Amino acid sequence: MITARQARRWASRLLIVLLALVVLVAAALVVWSRTGIMEAEPEPLEEVFGDPGVEVTESSSSLILEPAAGGPSATGLVFYPGAKVEPDAYAARLAELVTEQSMTVVIVKPWLHLALLDRRGLDTFTGDLPEVGTWIVGGHSLGGVRACQVAAEADALLLLGSYCATDLSAHGLPVLSLAGSEDGLSTPTKVSEARSLLPDDAAMVEIQGASHASFGDYGPQDGDGTATISDEDMDAEVSTEVEEFVGSFA
Structure with missing residues (x-):
């Protein structure tokens, strides 16, 4: 006993x-x-830091890109990187939103390089920017999955090579999903299968020639398809689609 x-x-x-x-x-x-962190390619990043139209501020929690002139931004984007992708790798792809549309872009530095483990609310990244009136939350790959989880705290949702695991179908949230025709990870089929989790009026756009890694500047990624679109054309596609999207609700 x-x-x-x-x-x-x-x-x-x-x-x-x-x-x-x-x-x-x-x-x-x-x-x-x-x-295995996928690091930002140096040349595109250097162009952002050297752009006189972009004011770059960096902290322990985020990389902030703001218009260097023209007053406070009316619209901002909080952006979650893909898993184990260096946050700086998205600076060049999102810089045209700053220079062409006068948006403020806040690229999150997630805990352990994994956005899904980062439980901080959006106010962690927006609290110091009270002049921004409208906030979009977005992300790439698994960063987009995290963006879906906190979408209720924002005014709109932007998905780049990603899809939701959270049911937002009953929300009146404006949503733009940009997918790549050559994406080997968030494939067009996977994006389509998760479509029912988004509102009926979500804008679904497939960028021809874009791979999974086309949404950032961090080099090739295992399991991905082969991109046939240039970085310059990808910048323009993302900027144009986001501009039309913001114009539809802001």
């Missing part, structure tokens, strides 16, 4: 083992999250 003292001893040992397992899992996750 097990005595009360023996039961307490076994319970203590079991607790120690469970705590050790938790520590090991957490350590493994941290190591994994820092391995």
Whole structure:
């Protein structure tokens, strides 16, 4: 018969083992999250930092791109990167929103490079920009999945090579989904299959020649298709579609 003292001893040992397992899992996750980071290509990023029309501010939580002149932005975008993609890799692709449309773009630096693990609310990234009246939340790949989770806190949703796992079909939220015809990860089929989770009037656009990695500047990605669209044309496509989208509700 097990005595009360023996039961307490076994319970203590079991607790120690469970705590050790938790520590090991957490350590493994941290190591994994820092391995294989897809870094921003240097040349496109240098162009953004050297653009006199873009004011760049960087903090521990985000990279902020603002118009260098013309007063406060009326519209802003909080953008979540794809899993294990360096946030700076999206600066060049989104810079035309700043220079051509006078938007403020806040690129999130997610915890452990994984947006789905980042439980901070949108006000973490918008609180210091009270002059912006309308906020779009967006993201690429798994960053878009996170954007869907916090979409209720924003005025609109922008998905780049992504789709929702959250049911937003009953929301009156304006949504723009930009997919790539050559995307080997968030394939056109996957985007189509998740269409029912978006509002009926969501704008669904497939960019011809775009791959998964075409939505950023971080080089090729395993499992992706081959892009046939240039970076310059991709910049223009994204900028044009977003401009039309914002004009439909702002």
